[in-house]
Amino acid sequence: MKVQFKFLSIVAFATVLLIGCSQNKSNEGTSTNEVTTATPASNVKSNEPKKGDHVPSNLVCMVNDAYMGKQQLEVPFDGKTYYGCCEMCKKRIPQDESVRYALDPQTMKKVDKATAYIVLIADGGEVAYFENEQNYTAFKNGVK
Secondary structure (H helix, E strand, O other): OHHHHHHHHHHHHHHHHHHHHHHHHHOOOOOOOOOOOOOOOOOOOOOOOOOOOEOOHHHEEOOOOEEOOOOOEEEEEOOEEEEEOOHHHHHHHHHOHHHOEEEOOOOOOEEEOOOOEEEEOOOOOEEEEEOOHHHHHHHHOOOO
């Protein structure tokens, strides 16, 4: 009898957890303070960008240098807008200059991530920042 009661208690607890999780999912996207996770979009769907595609800056966590596949948190700083995936990123962007800049792989010049041309460079969601589209095209074509 005790074993059966424990089993039923576990089942009831699991049911409550599942109901709670499914209710949170149904409310997703309705909150104005929605925060994304720091997991890059590694399971790229057919309508998602592929390796080598330009990606919008608002879908990139600029601290993790990762395409996230959904709107990131805006972080205004010094008249520009950067993007991060979490509260830690929001705090770090204004405080740490190194996360606001990257090296353009074509020219090796320092590039501001807020104004960069961003390209998906790996299936795991990693991105690279170029000064402009022309630099990316030259890089892609192997032009020095």
